[in-house]
Amino acid sequence: MGLEYYVKKAEQGDVEALVRLADIYFEKGNIEKAMKLYELAAKRGNAEAMSNLGYIYREGIEVQKNLKLAKEYFEKAAEQDDRDALFYLGDMHLCGEATKINYEKALYYHEKAYEKGYYDALQRQAEN
Numbered sequence: 001m002g003l004e005y006y007v008k009k010a011e012q013g014d015v016e017a018l019v020r021l022a023d024i025y026f027e028k029g030n031i032e033k034a035m036k037l038y039e040l041a042a043k044r045g046n047a048e049a050m051s052n053l054g055y056i057y058r059e060g061i062e063v064q065k066n067l068k069l070a071k072e073y074f075e076k077a078a079e080q081d082d083r084d085a086l087f088y089l090g091d092m093h094l095c096g097e098a099t100k101i102n103y104e105k106a107l108y109y110h111e112k113a114y115e116k117g118y119y120d121a122l123q124r125q126a127e128n
Helices: 003-011 015-027 031-043 047-059 067-078 083-095 103-115 121-127
Strands: none
Touching: 003 015, 015 031, 015 047, 031 047, 047 067, 047 083, 067 083, 083 103, 083 121, 103 121
16 A cells, blocks of 8 residues: 555544554655654554654664663553564663663563564574
């Protein structure tokens, strides 16, 4: 489905369409527009949007890197069992990003991510 479809659905209040539209802008390199759409969807409780914002802030993609804010977004998304957020929280605890290194929490989050289908999560634990 194309951009026009998602624009129309987003205008009708479809939160999933907001996220897909943001994904399109992100892939095209329009991070500013993508972030605005992710923020709208996140305010409406969309875990995927929260996780994507966390990723953008963790990596510093066209914004100043902000690990504390990234962690906050990941935690909110993880409350809804978002597998990417669970994985990244595991990594943050494993590496001590915006938190102290905590191998037990890292394993907990990586196991939950694995259970949700993020099959590389336990590999990350094995590497460390």
